[in-house]
Amino acid sequence: MLKWLAMMRYKVEFITFASYHNVVVNHINPYFENLGLHLKELLPSHLQDYYQYELDENGVTTNTVIHYHANIHTALKYALKNNLININPADIVEGPKKIEFVGSFYNNEEINLLFNKVKGQLIELAVILASFYGLRRSEIIGLKWTAIDFINKTISIKHTVTPVYFEGHEHIVEKDRAKNKPSRRTLPLVPTFEDLLKRILEQQKLNKVICGDSYCTQYEQYIYLDKMGQRVKPGYVTQNFTSTLKKHSFRHIRFQDLRHSCAILLLANGVSKKEVQEWLGHSNYNTTANTYSHLEYKSKVSAAKTMDGVLNFLN
Structure with missing residues (x-):
């Protein structure tokens, strides 16, 4: 991923590159270096294990893992384009489902x-x-x-x-x-x-x-x-x-x-x-x-009143 990272430095804005760099250098690269795998040996199961590791051991959110997956997928796509791998294992792996954010708020x-x-x-x-x-x-x-x-x-x-x-x-x-x-x-x-x-x-x-x-x-x-x-x-x-x-x-x-x-x-x-x-x-x-x-609570209340006027199931 470091080759892809070096290439991206001149293709995206600094804010975007810094985000890529932090993810790759601090999270993704250390994990796969410890496995001692060559790039062509990388399997979808290795990626699946990594995502589970981040969720279980580091306690990151599923949305963060999805972000990591996006970086990995893009890097491997670059590797595939340059004939460094024969298939992109990130195309096959099943990533976690995105959790829709619901923020707190004040009235x-x-x-x-x-x-x-x-x-x-x-x-x-x-x-x-x-x-x-x-x-x-x-x-x-x-x-x-x-x-x-x-x-x-x-x-x-x-x-x-x-x-x-x-x-x-x-x-x-x-x-x-x-x-x-x-x-x-x-x-x-x-x-x-x-x-x-x-x-x-x-x-x-x-x-x-x-x-x-x-x-x-x-x-x-x-x-x-x-x-x-x-x-x-x-x-x-x-x-x-x-x-x-x-x-x-x-x-x-x-x-x-x-x-x-x-x-x-x-x-x-x-x-x-x-x-x-x-x-x-x-x-x-x-x-x-x-x-x-x-x-959309107001629209639901309106719908409920409409249905209540049409369907008299208590009569």
Whole structure:
């Protein structure tokens, strides 16, 4: 797999390559090196044993094993194309079935209470953007002032800042485009959030004056900064959100679950899945439909009332 990995370094973006590298170097390669197999000796049963090993011994999820399988399959496909093997054993092996993700979420009362607790705190902006606009962490950190149109009252999601872990070090990857076309979206700038942004802008100007030469000017184009002008780190958002919930005795959810909360509140109030897809920037409609199919309770209630009016089985 190392030959395939070396080839992929120049074919995919750094974020994608780093993901491949971490999986191959830290998980897949060590296991098969210990077996002492030559590539042509690899059988579907060896792959099956590996997947079971990851599930039983390392306690990874089935979705993680599916991710490993995808990497192995692609690498072996490369080997087959280059006549290094006669068949691709990953074509034959039966991988685990994907488990559909069901995230936790807060209802509107919990979110409003959370808003109250984080008001004036550095984490406030992240909480609002995730729960109201449904932004991803990378989109929150990457939000720039150029994305805010105070005249036409819009906010454009097109910049991202993502941490990537590669060879034991964290790399911060900045992009002036979202990960795909649907992620690049323009949303209405509501008055309450517009007021908050204007207060943030004035505070940044004041901080720059107060701090003088100590103020960092490297990230002035970004919105989410601390008092010294440093861009807020992605890890801070995750860690501080968790500690905030614990401090105020909130029910534990992950930071990204605020994004799910946003979708659920939209759906619960009659917004269509297509509109939710566009609001969240999902790559396709199926992602939204599959993720939130279990939430169509209102339509089920309507159907139940209809059937109850038609079929009088208790009479």
